[in-house]
Amino acid sequence: NAGVTQTPKFQVLKTGQSMTLQCAQDMNHEYMSWYRQDPGMGLRLIHYSVGAGITDQGEVPNGYNVSRSTTEDFPLRLLSAAPSQTSVYFCASSYDRISYEQYFGPGTRLTVT
Amino acid sequence: DQQVKQNSPSLSVQEGRISILNCDYTNSMFDYFLWYKKYPAEGPTFLISISSIKDKNEDGRFTVFLNKSAKHLSLHIVPSQPGDSAVYFCAASAGGAGSYQLTFGKGTKLSVIP
Numbered sequence: 001n002a003g004v005t006q007t008p009k010f011q012v013l014k015t016g017q018s019m020t021l022q023c024a025q026d027m028n029h030e031y032m033s034w035y036r037q038d039p040g041m042g043l044r045l046i047h048y049s050v051g052a053g054i055t056d057q058g059e060v061p062n063g064y065n066v067s068r069s070t071t072e073d074f075p076l077r078l079l080s081a082a083p084s085q086t087s088v089y090f091c092a093s094s095y096d097r098i099s100y101e102q103y104f105g106p107g108t109r110l111t112v113t
Numbered sequence: 114d115q116q117v118k119q120n121s122p123s124l125s126v127q128e129g130r131i132s133i134l135n136c137d138y139t140n141s142m143f144d145y146f147l148w149y150k151k152y153p154a155e156g157p158t159f160l161i162s163i164s165s166i167k168d169k170n171e172d173g174r175f176t177v178f179l180n181k182s183a184k185h186l187s188l189h190i191v192p193s194q195p196g197d198s199a200v201y202f203c204a205a206s207a208g209g210a211g212s213y214q215l216t217f218g219k220g221t222k223l224s225v226i227p
Contacts, residue, residue: 004156031213042117042202042217043157050213058214090156097213104156 002026006091006105013081013112021076021108023091029103031094032074033058034066036087037107043090049074081112116140117205119218127226132190134221136203139184143205145212148177148188151200151220160201161188193225 007022025032033048035058045058049068063085065077074093078085088109094102118137126132136146144165149157163170163177163186170177176189190197200220206212 033213040122040219042204042219043215044217045214048213056213059216092156101159104158106154106156 004091004093004103004105006089006108008108009106011108011110013078013110015081015083015112017081019078019081021078021089021091021110023074023076023105024072025074025091025093025103026072027093027095027103028071029093029095030071031096031102032068033092033102034064034074034076035090035092036060036085037090038087046076046089078110083112086110086112114139115218116143117203117216117218119201119203119221121221122219123222123224125224125226126193128195129192132188132193132197132223132225134188134190134201134203134223136186136188136218137184138186138205140205140207140216141184142207143216144208145206146177146179146186147204147206147215148175149202149204149217150197151202157202190223193223195225195227198223198225 004025030051034046035043037043044060047066049055088107090107091105092102147162148160151157161172179186200222202220203218204215
């Protein structure tokens, strides 16, 4: 199993550009989520999904869109990048809810200039 | 307003000794708590969890203690090993183990000195 994979590892965007951060898992996990981590901060939940076709907002959803068309994939879209979105983004998955171990991807480091 | 607080940004411990990492929370609705470990350039990995119906949970060298009246939990690592050097995040949820959302603390960087 590859576990949770994220692409790209690094990305630099200009303000106003859009892009999609990719996340995939091969463990047949129902629950997937996106977090951002800023310097000196804990992880903050952006969006999550409890299964294909079902998504919901987390703590900091503004400026981001998600969709879940398959169990395996959970892409995160930045519609119009802003410098405040400079962060490290982590995707995670688990069999079900948080009581099950969440597996995190290695992260995508995004810089918006 | 931080609901999960890890007030020590860093901690240094000699190899073989006990490491104690602390976490305080303010939301009385939190009833399920987890610890994650993170190495540089990697994603966090799950370490141990505890439900509010317990006051202690052990897994090998790792023990988590929960004091609900003080809204405080701690992670004990005994004995500490150099490989334990990492950032440790405390996380909490309301709605028990069935919740979908976690609130994380800012983390404590543990350095275990050989």
